[in-house]
Amino acid sequence: MTAPLLSLRGISKSYGQIRANQGIDLDVAPQSIHAILGENGAGKSTLMKLIYGVEQPDVGTVVWDGEPLSVASPAEARRKGIGMVFQHFSLFETLTVVENIQLVVPGRKADLTQRIRTLGRDFGLEVDPLAHVHPLSVGERQRVEIIRCLMTNPKLLILDEPTSVLPPQSVDKLFDTLRRLRDGGVSILFISHKLEEIRAICDRATILRGGRVTGHVDPREYDAHDLARMMIGRDMPEPMPALPQSGGEKRLEIIGLDYQPDDPFAVPLSDISLTVRAGEILGIAGISGNGQSELAALISGEAVLPREQRDRIYMMGKDVGRLDAAARRLLGFAFVPEDRHGRGAVPEMSLVLNSLLTAHPLNLIRHGLVNKTKATAFTNACILQYDVRTPGPEAEAGALSGGNLQKFIVGRETMLSPKLLFVAQPTWGVDIGAASAIRRRLITLRNEGMAILVISEELEELFELCDSIQVLHHGTLSPPLVTQATRPEEIGRYMIGAHTASQTADRKALP
């Protein structure tokens, strides 16, 4: 074996009580795609931050290209030829895409704009270089991050869960890109918990669990099941089959909804129609930034329709287009938003106080005063039932990991026993065990007769959960596709807008 490009020996890092990495050894060969595999909280992101110079290890040595290395800052890492795409993005919201890239890549704005367009076309990373970052969706921001890294011509590229926001066609395209980069001499550190992807593209895999290395393997020699066992330390939970269900009453109906947002960067919606019935899960697929957040806000009541728009959104048979979020909740609606910190929960407040946020109608208020005993009991029940890992109900929500906070929010909303539950990105950033627990819970609720609407970018998740799927693309919604009779590639075509284009082409071809 040739000398490794990057070699870590005995790397440890603690944050207060938490030992995020303990004695990590890792060798990345030149011209290889190397997977770092592990659940959320296994220490993958910390390890990458140490390599990229965001944080310094407490002990341990790093050898880069045969030389001892200590990276004091990401800027230094970039100069040495290490690039990284973070899971949580580091873009300046008030600048445009090209200005963000200009901060790390020298060059004239016009040239950079051109290069961004070329890279975007080549790798399917389309984004408007002149758009400001603040209105961009999470998916679009990640594309900007990937482009920014590719532009510095790194020798080692670190990708933190890069595929979670891409449709299947683009994942293939991205893998193609990564293979070409590898063949061109770039090594890639690929962080993921998607086992099939890792088996498809990676030459080596290092598995982390609880901050320690539990194995160095060739992922192609193991099947996904084995890898998962190494990763979570026990067998994978089986997905739960949904009971066949005949159509119940309509709990949510949207009829020909058009919406022109005030924000010029937001996506306008046109002619959106969907129906969710009792005992049914409807999934909305699509790459984020195609109108998901706009549609979600209109359904949740955080945005209301203008006065002249009547008879567009019905919940439990009532026209709710002009009702605010609280009024819709009174009808039996509950919502798990995609962002947990600052929207689904107040990070600075305790879990008990976060329970009050939406569960206050469950007699948690008496004579205008908070009934602390009942609120604490509710919180404890939620922690217990949904296996929220926390020191206790008085812990600040912000101190919980993303996955645990999500379990808490899902728990809080489902304990309201709503008639209609709306979940946006149910398992984003949630580890495998918790994700499958959340999915099974949703299916149980469906079987008990709840109407559930799910927005997700993860196709596998939608296929596991949903009775039917509609695809959101450029603010328009596809007709409903029955999940069992549909292949992922078909959804994928809708996701990139190819479906409608080919249909028109077909029609044109007809004499």
Next chain:
Amino acid sequence: MSAFSAAFLPTLVRRERASLAATLLAPPVALAAATVVNLELYVLMGRDPVAVAYAMLLEPFLSWASFSEVLLKIGPLLLIAQGLAIGFRAKVFNIGAEGQFILGAIFASAIPVWFPQATGQWIWPVMLLLGTLGGALWASLTAFWRVRLNANEILVSLMLSLVAAQFLNYLLLGPWKDPNGFNFPQSVMFQYDAMVPILISGTRVNVSLLLTIALSIAAWIFMQKSFIGYKLQVGGLAPRAASYAGFNEGWAIWLSLLIGGCAAGLAGAAEVAGPLGQLQRSISTGYGYAAIIVAYLGGLHPIGIIVSALCMAVLYIGGDNAMVSANLPIAAVRVFQGSLLLAYLVAVAFVRYRLEWRRAAYRSQP
């Protein structure tokens, strides 16, 4: 070079959770730091720091007469600060308590100015109510423009304070001037029934102090126990969570400003119907602004605010003492107040952040 500076300059690192110790230590540390800095300033000015410190910080406690003046000063500071703190917790920054205080004083004065012959025990309570109403009305101008046009409440309320001061000037130089007052810009002296009854005989401390303490307890219940107070805090900490839960933002802005306006207006009424006994140009010696410092120094917590109001009142009385006995300029008290707020803001940063000296040991290692 960058490695050198990085090794010796600490960086601010966000704590995993808010530090309780830092929360409790911030006010006393800020008070101590501001005291030390200001005493040094007095040395530079050629004053005797020991004499100044004695006059400023000890003398107010040494005689019943001067301590009763401290109790008198606590009233308006405490009342205004409790009202403002509720808004500040909701991130509605009412900086115009000064103007609301003046309007409260004007509204309260309307009865004795227009009906100087009226008698009866109903007069002073009605004056306090009118003052509360006046402060609320003045604050509602700010609330209206904030909710309607998203006009920044800091600027609107601050500028309305200047308008209020000019309105007071107009009244005192024109329609409300005491005809027998030798052309001084002040109203008639109020009749006996227009004065809040004295609480402790031999002092100027009146019943409004009891009212203020009762309202402080009410503020504590409101902010710590009530669901409405909870909603306001959610709106301040995470506006998107408030809109997610369906808490109405406009309503929160109205409520925050009205509570602040009511408190400041009541304080203004209690001031003219209490120690002053007439409407004057100098009814407020910056209470509306000092109360902002009191609110923050008390950690925006109703109990903390009681302590910080006491400190600020001591500073007012002690500053007056020092002006007389140590020949300190009048601006010295303002400088002390300002440095106190600055020191507190620095100290409170350590509630959520800590200093970290980067490890030089790791860096030197290959």
